[in-house]
Structure formats: C-alpha cells, structure tokens
Amino acid sequence: MPHHEMHFLQRSGWLRASVLGANDGIISTASLLMGVAAAGADNSALLVTGVAGLVAGALSMATGEYVSVSSQTDIEQADLAREARELQDNPDSELRELTGIYIARGLSPDLAQQVAQALSHHDSLAAHARDELGLHEVNQAQPLQAALASALAFASGATLPLLTAWLAPHAQVQSWLIFSTLPFLGLLGAVAARAGGASVCKGVSRIVIWGALAMAATALIGHWFGVHA
Template sequence: MHIERHKNHRIGWLRAAVLGANDGIVSTASLILGVAAAGVDGKHILIAGVAGLVAGAMSMAAGEYVSVCSQADTEHADLERERRELAAYPEHEHAEMTSIYVERGLDETLAAEVARQLMAYDALGAHSRDELGITDTSAARPVLAAFSSAASFSIGAILPLSIVFWAPAALLIWAVASGSLALLVSLGVLSARAGGASMLVAGARVSFLGALAMGLTTAVGTLFGVAV
C-alpha cells in the first residue's frame, strides 16, 4: 500500500511560527546592534532589548489579530451571502457547482450528479470549499494567530537578547551579530526541513536578509552615535 505523506497541512502554523521567530531574531538583534554601535553601556542595551521584545510581541499579536479578524469578517460575509443564495436560488447554485466541476475535468452529466449529491449532504460546506476556497484548515482563527505570533516572536527575541548577558562588552556587537546569523540559518534550515523545501536556499535567504537588516541598523547607530 502506497502512502503519500504531504506537508501542506503544516503551512498554517509553519508560516506563523517562522514569521514570528524570524522577526523576533532580526528586529531584536538589529535593535541591540544599533544601540550598542552608538556606544551605550550594557545595562541600557539590555533595557532596549527587553523593551523591543515586549513591544514587538505585542505589535505582532495586535497586527496578526486585526489582519486575521479582517479575513474572518470577509469569510463570514461570503458564507452568509452563500447561505442566502442557496435558500433563494438553489437551481442556480447547483448550476454554479456543476460548472466548477466541469472546469476541473468532469463531464457535464457526472459534474451535475456530483454537485447534486454534495449539496444534498452539505450544500453550504460544498460551496464554501469548492467555490470560496474556505476549508477547516484555512479558516481564520484570530486569537490563535495572535497568541502564536506573539509566542514565536518572543522565543526568537529571547535568543539574541540572551547573548547580551554573557558576551563581553568589547565583543558584544560581534557576538550578537554572529550568534543571530547562526540562529537565522538554523531557523531557515528547520523551517525548510519541516516544509520539505531546500534547506540551503532557505538558510541562505534568511541569513542574507537578516545580515542586511543588522548591518543597516549598526550603521545607523555608528553614524549618529546616539541611543535609539
């Protein structure tokens, strides 16, 4: 018996986890490097890093909640409209489903029968899935998305922030930069492995963008020589 093991069921949580952790590492490390490059002492660097962690986690949670709520509102409005149309124009909705299945390769007679049987079983579910593209796995969950984003951001931010505790002041910038790049490469490799993509491409991509962000903020701190 041939069993196919696909990875698309991981898309929802993997996207949120990678986005949050990557943002936590990059933004916190960049903030630390920018402040450190301005010549600020370790205590104030740590305060800036913790403040960045809290602000970033709350921003991620709020942003994700608002954006997913917008998605949920749209989904609910579409489903309500579909519910009304099914009640008022069942024949039209059946013809609509039939045309969808014809476009997917079924002949018209079979498509009409498939549409009839699916609509008899769960008309709204069939239209939600095949016409609107809304499924149980893709449905918007604002609270879960907000908590997931905040948690993954916090985990990502704690990693470069922890380097500040043990790195010598003279080597702080190099320790945070190199440590954060190593973390970004590891994150890219792990996410690629979980999603079945190229680990080399993912690691190179995330490390290049992270290095660019950290380099620019370090340059800003060095240029202006003030605490950000």
C-alpha cells in the same frame, strides 16, 4: 484500514505565524541591539533596550496577526453568509453553478451534475464553500492561534540576542551578536523549510542574507549617531 495522509498545507497556519514571529524576534532585537551598541551605549542601556524591544515586539506581532487574521475571518464569514442566502433564494441556479465548476475541472456534464446533486444533498453550503469560494477547514483562518504563535515565537527569537548582549563582554557585544544570531537564523530557516517541505538551501540563504543586511544597516546608523552625538 483507512488511509491517512499528512500534508504540509495543514501546517501553514501555525508555521507561517511561528516562523515570521521567530524570524522577526531575532532580527529586529539583534539589529536593535547592534545599533544601540554601535552608538556607544553601556550594558544597562543595551539590556533595557533589548527587554523593551522583546515586550513591544511580541505584543505588536500578536496584535498585528490577530487583527489581520480576524479581518480574513470576517471576509470568509461574510462570503459564507452571502452564499447561504443565494442557496436559499436560488437553489437551482447555485446547483448549475456547482455543476459548471465540476465540468470545468474535467467531469462530463452528466457526471458533474450527479456529483453536484449528491454533494448539495449532503451539505450544499460546504460544497460551495470548498469548490466555489476555496474555503476549507485545513486553511481556515484562526486569529487567536496565529496571535499566540506569533507572540511566543517572537519572544523566543528575541531571547537569543538579548541573552547574548547580557553575557558578552561589552567591547565585543557586536561580534557576539553577529556570530550567535546569523547561525541561529540559518537553523531557523532550515527547520522552517523542512517543516514546510521547501528547499533548505533557499530557506537558509534568504533568512541569513536579510538578517545580515538588517543588522548591518542598524549598526551603521548607530555608529553614525554615536560619532556625531
């Protein structure tokens, strides 16, 4: 039976975009609502602010991810095209370069040359893309996937503080935002850490600390403008 392994690296593309989107959706929307609530806004203003923040943030995340990952894809494609030209114009030189890479990784010169010749005969461009450029289908950039994952994750994350602001008594909206947002941020950090094979404690602590700081900062700014309005 063939042996198959599932590595955490295979999740890096969608996991990064999803965690970043959800994290930003929760923190930015909750912080925005905290600041507006601290300034003395009424329920209608809070809800309009939250919905506007959700839509603008989701579209911004999608655009940013698409542009960023598309730029990465353009660089990868340009490098592959350059490597293809080198293979066509200087195949012997490229074979020596690939052999040198395998020697540097610990193979004997004879074995390195045999491996380089075999892989070049099978698919020379793929061999150079993987071993010279470090490109592999597992970590290949996917602009549309990253954009959609970021937008959906942001909207999902932003929904929590928005619903909290809608359901909470107006006088207690800030307290409700704190006690609903921070535990959910901790849960998100734990899930992301487990999915990525990282430390759960580190994943929870860093996301909760930075989320609390962001909410505190916007609350202070909102309070200051509300007092001095």
